[in-house]
Amino acid sequence: MSLTRRPADPSFDLEMNRTVTIEVKQLDRVVIRFAGDSGDGMQLTGDRFTAETASFGNDLSTLPNFPAEIRAPAGTLPGVSSFQLHFADHDILTPGDAPDVLIAMNPAALKANLKDVPRGRTLIVDTADFTARNLKRIGYDENPLETGELDGYHVVPLNLTGMTVESVKEFGLSRKDASRAKNMYALGLVSWLFQRPVESTISFLETKFASKPDIRDANIAAFRAGYNFGETAEEFSVRYEVKPASMAAGTYRNISGNLALAYGLVAGAQRAGLPMVLGAYPITPASDVLHELSKLKRFNVTTIQAEDEIAGVGAALGASFGGALGVTTSSGPGISLKSETIGLGVMLELPLVVCDIQRAGPSTGMPTKTEQADLLQVMFGRNGEAPLPVLAAQSPADCFAIAVEAARIAVTYRTPVIVLSDGYLANGSEPWKIPVIEDLPTIDPNFTTAPNAPDGKYLPYERDPETLARAWAIPGTAGLDHRIGGLEKEDKTGNISYDPANHDLMIRTRQAKVDGIDVPAVEVDDPDGTAKVLVLGWGSTYGPIGAAVRRVRKVGGKIAQAHLRHLNPFPANLGDVLMSYDKVLVPEMNLGQLAMLLRAKYLVDVVSYAQVRGMPLGAAELAEVIGNLVEETEGIDDDARHLGAAAAAVKHGEALVAEQNGHLKTEGAR
Amino acid sequence: MSAVELGMPSLPHGLQGVPAATEPQNRKEYVSDQEVRWCPGCGDYAVLAAFQGFLPELGIKRENVAMVSGIGCSSRFPYYLSTYGMHSIHGRAPAIATGLATARPDLSVWVVTGDGDALSIGGNHLIHTLRRNVNLKILLFNNRIYGLTKGQYSPTSEPGKVTKSTPMGSVDNPFNPVSLALGAEATFVARTVDSDRKHLTSVLRAAAEHRGTAFVEIYQNCPIFNDNAFEAFKDPETRDDAIIPLVHGEPIRFGTDGHLGVVRDGFASLAVREVADLPGGESDLVVHDAHTEDPAYAFALSRLTDGGVLHQAPIGVFRSVDRPAYDDLVRQQITTAQEAQGPGDLQSLVTGADTWTVN
Numbered sequence A: 001m002s003l004t005r006r007p008a009d010p011s012f013d014l015e016m017n018r019t020v021t022i023e024v025k026q027l028d029r030v031v032i033r034f035a036g037d038s039g040d041g042m043q044l045t046g047d048r049f050t051a052e053t054a055s056f057g058n059d060l061s062t063l064p065n066f067p068a069e070i071r072a073p074a075g076t077l078p079g080v081s082s083f084q085l086h087f088a089d090h091d092i093l094t095p096g097d098a099p100d101v102l103i104a105m106n107p108a109a110l111k112a113n114l115k116d117v118p119r120g121r122t123l124i125v126d127t128a129d130f131t132a133r134n135l136k137r138i139g140y141d142e143n144p145l146e147t148g149e150l151d152g153y154h155v156v157p158l159n160l161t162g163m164t165v166e167s168v169k170e171f172g173l174s175r176k177d178a179s180r181a182k183n184m185y186a187l188g189l190v191s192w193l194f195q196r197p198v199e200s201t202i203s204f205l206e207t208k209f210a211s212k213p214d215i216r217d218a219n220i221a222a223f224r225a226g227y228n229f230g231e232t233a234e235e236f237s238v239r240y241e242v243k244p245a246s247m248a249a250g251t252y253r254n255i256s257g258n259l260a261l262a263y264g265l266v267a268g269a270q271r272a273g274l275p276m277v278l279g280a281y282p283i284t285p286a287s288d289v290l291h292e293l294s295k296l297k298r299f300n301v302t303t304i305q306a307e308d309e310i311a312g313v314g315a316a317l318g319a320s321f322g323g324a325l326g327v328t329t330s331s332g333p334g335i336s337l338k339s340e341t342i343g344l345g346v347m348l349e350l351p352l353v354v355c356d357i358q359r360a361g362p363s364t365g366m367p368t369k370t371e372q373a374d375l376l377q378v379m380f381g382r383n384g385e386a387p388l389p390v391l392a393a394q395s396p397a398d399c400f401a402i403a404v405e406a407a408r409i410a411v412t413y414r415t416p417v418i419v420l421s422d423g424y425l426a427n428g429s430e431p432w433k434i435p436v437i438e439d440l441p442t443i444d445p446n447f448t449t450a451p452n453a454p455d456g457k458y459l460p461y462e463r464d465p466e467t468l469a470r471a472w473a474i475p476g477t478a479g480l481d482h483r484i485g486g487l488e489k490e491d492k493t494g495n496i497s498y499d500p501a502n503h504d505l506m507i508r509t510r511q512a513k514v515d516g517i518d519v520p521a522v523e524v525d526d527p528d529g530t531a532k533v534l535v536l537g538w539g540s541t542y543g544p545i546g547a548a549v550r551r552v553r554k555v556g557g558k559i560a561q562a563h564l565r566h567l568n569p570f571p572a573n574l575g576d577v578l579m580s581y582d583k584v585l586v587p588e589m590n591l592g593q594l595a596m597l598l599r600a601k602y603l604v605d606v607v608s609y610a611q612v613r614g615m616p617l618g619a620a621e622l623a624e625v626i627g628n629l630v631e632e633t634e635g636i637d638d639d640a641r642h643l644g645a646a647a648a649a650v651k652h653g654e655a656l657v658a659e660q661n662g663h664l665k666t667e668g669a670r
Numbered sequence B: 001m002s003a004v005e006l007g008m009p010s011l012p013h014g015l016q017g018v019p020a021a022t023e024p025q026n027r028k029e030y031v032s033d034q035e036v037r038w039c040p041g042c043g044d045y046a047v048l049a050a051f052q053g054f055l056p057e058l059g060i061k062r063e064n065v066a067m068v069s070g071i072g073c074s075s076r077f078p079y080y081l082s083t084y085g086m087h088s089i090h091g092r093a094p095a096i097a098t099g100l101a102t103a104r105p106d107l108s109v110w111v112v113t114g115d116g117d118a119l120s121i122g123g124n125h126l127i128h129t130l131r132r133n134v135n136l137k138i139l140l141f142n143n144r145i146y147g148l149t150k151g152q153y154s155p156t157s158e159p160g161k162v163t164k165s166t167p168m169g170s171v172d173n174p175f176n177p178v179s180l181a182l183g184a185e186a187t188f189v190a191r192t193v194d195s196d197r198k199h200l201t202s203v204l205r206a207a208a209e210h211r212g213t214a215f216v217e218i219y220q221n222c223p224i225f226n227d228n229a230f231e232a233f234k235d236p237e238t239r240d241d242a243i244i245p246l247v248h249g250e251p252i253r254f255g256t257d258g259h260l261g262v263v264r265d266g267f268a269s270l271a272v273r274e275v276a277d278l279p280g281g282e283s284d285l286v287v288h289d290a291h292t293e294d295p296a297y298a299f300a301l302s303r304l305t306d307g308g309v310l311h312q313a314p315i316g317v318f319r320s321v322d323r324p325a326y327d328d329l330v331r332q333q334i335t336t337a338q339e340a341q342g343p344g345d346l347q348s349l350v351t352g353a354d355t356w357t358v359n
């Protein structure tokens, strides 16, 4: 495997004199978290570090975490925003449970994140804001850097703000403006620490601040100063290297779930040869899909920012009636509002893609936090028998493929389709092997253009015998004018009908159409075929479940894993898969919604593992649950079990801490 | 955030973009095979007949006419026309039609709605459609009652209305649909009466030719649940004094022998006066100008409508002004983007700028 990379930026002076030689240590993976005030630009910093890491060729996974308030009061705990990145020299599945390195830009960021960082790991702390007043505000009576509270951590206290201001003084900015570049200083420093390629960040800053030359130059200067500080300062005697991951040959990019979803929707429409019309109303965490699609007008994408979610889905359905691919994107509260129109779509049998980027509920819930608790809502949250296909993306990049699949099903079967994503997938990112568009399946809208009845008439509800899809003629087609609506329709003609037998037939036919959708079989990962326990998940728990399964296997546990991307209909082999294991564990970020569906449909007593904390499942915690269940299934007594604890204790990244030990000074600000 | 000059060189007019019929059409071609199911004597019949009679004269292809309705007695309208049609859900027709009109510039899109459908459950969609000026024609059948659900009061019922849900009389103030539309700065606003086929047809014609949202309130009698709500406009004894006729370019004068007229009255207000009492006689009357840019004029006219039981109201086109239609502008941005950047290359889009290659 080889990597093509851009040459190093020559302006980085790596030959500066240093008295201590720098050692380079190899690590297999690192979890790093940037935390600061929501005004400190932590998301941007994280994004840039991610881009550097992606271009270096590591596998990676990210977890942005920000407050719902746009600008919560500065320096307060609710105002803390963070960005976590896990990168490795092998393939990884999650953003990591616990950071190896925390970069805390102020006392609140330290306090809010400290509980997630195990002792023994590294804290790089900007000391500039550690004043008595600021500390008091967040409930510290004394400076935690001095009280011994951080004993056992490897603390690197640095006056990042002061050094930033110093490094940009030639640009004559106010202290406030100058100190705003501190995130770039910090980024420069950690870029040095982990030997990240820096060219992309420089060119990013050049473009981003092209119209504000002082700000541009100050940010670049701060970034370089941070990098060079690492090189020259004696705080750091070790740099780390995380080798590129070996990945399948191909061209890669980093992509977030919402961007992948937007691109997938466009790809689906293009493969069907249909213009796309998005009707949407802004809502976290779905708005970015609206934003991205709004930029894509040249792809014949129309975006309508509607007056509410009902109008958004209405406009999409109206566009579908006109022969476009209607799409609407929202989150749980918006999906509730759309229910009646989605039901109309079920009745009209028109294509419609409805994306639910789930967030923590109920009601307004926790808008910026993730959850998977809309499954039952999208399955059943409509009046009457209103079945429709439900798909769920399993990783950020998978949002692309799921969107193409949704377009295929919607157009082929003439039905609304639900796509489930969630806040974690939406904002998280990972490397993506860029697909070849020409290799994606084509989708045939198969419009009806001529009468389809023997008497020369058009029957809008005449069906394809294979798919049960109805004959779809669009306005403008001569001789095929027809009227459809939400009232029950007579079979074939689509005329209003209150006939009891017809209603029963139509209800069953709509159900049979959805049940009969062609979906791929679920694949089971059971390395030697001897596992007794299956872990089955859906959606964004794919990463944590996979990571937990690896931990269990590492300590010798036998465990099978499978993941559902199609939730309605379920893959045809699912029942057999469930029956072939003694126990099936279903981890979900809800109170057991998939577990309920599986029990109802297959009469299998699945074990539900439910966590609804607004955060992705923790791999270590889940590994413990799996390990215990494996031993329980093998008949091992409670007190003799060890697998779970061992799996939970599988560690990574400790090398980072051990190496810095002894070299770090804990002097204050300089 | 900043605003940009939209620049609208040559936006289409009227029915431009909708293919013309190749042969003359007749009324019968627009009659569908479905049995009409309104109550005997319902005002909807007259509107349907007028509409079926009027469509052929538009001279566009029948398959390029699309009707979208909500829910209510009147919303059954699309079933009876042999055009494309969607009988949707309660209140949402304007939203659905917005998507259809935006996706399909080659269609003449009509919305059929009721006073409950448009002004109660669908009020939000109505005002936003009018604000945007989407190229569609809205026919609001106002019978001042919920017909389909058997006679509850509606947002246009007069205060004190006694119905099954308001046995002691309704206590809420009604909407004046024309005032509401003008408040949303609708570009075309008219009112007509179910029984006056000639007037109804002339209003429909003007609406069809308007680019943007045309809003037409139709006074429609519901003989079952709100009979004679508009009797003042129909009874030969009273109608001359009841109808304030709006004819563009003419002084607003009406009543038996033209004894009444509309004059300016105070700040931005209009009033009905005996012409004989006016110092300047007819020359003091307001000459109707539907093209007045400021909606305040048409709004003042709309306030001449009685708030309670109807005895007098202006009938005709209140306002007809040009403003680019939402859907035309949306399509224009797509064209502009394609001209500036070329048609999108999806492969290069998904590839993006920051990639790395593993061999």
Ligand SMILES: Cc1ncc(C[n+]2csc(CCOP(=O)(O)OP(=O)(O)O)c2C)c(N)n1
Pocket (backbone or CB within 6 Å): B071, B072, B073, B074, B075, B090, B113, B114, B115, B116, B117, B118, B141, B143, B145, B146, B147, B148, B149, B154
């Ligand atoms: C969501 C929903 N709520 C309520 C109804 C019941 N409903 C049907 S029509 C209607 C009122 C119709 O009144 P209007 O729009 O004035 O139409 P009309 O029947 O008078 O022509 C109501 C409340 C419904 N169909 N859907």
Ligand code: SF4
Pocket (backbone or CB within 6 Å): B037, B038, B039, B041, B042, B043, B044, B073, B074, B143, B147, B148, B221, B222, B223, B224, B225
């Ligand atoms: S209830 Fe009234 S509005 Fe409805 S069909 Fe009968 S007469 Fe017409």
Ligand SMILES: [Mg+2]
Pocket (backbone or CB within 6 Å): B072, B114, B115, B116, B141, B142, B143, B144, B145, B146, B147, B154
């Ligand atoms: Mg009504």
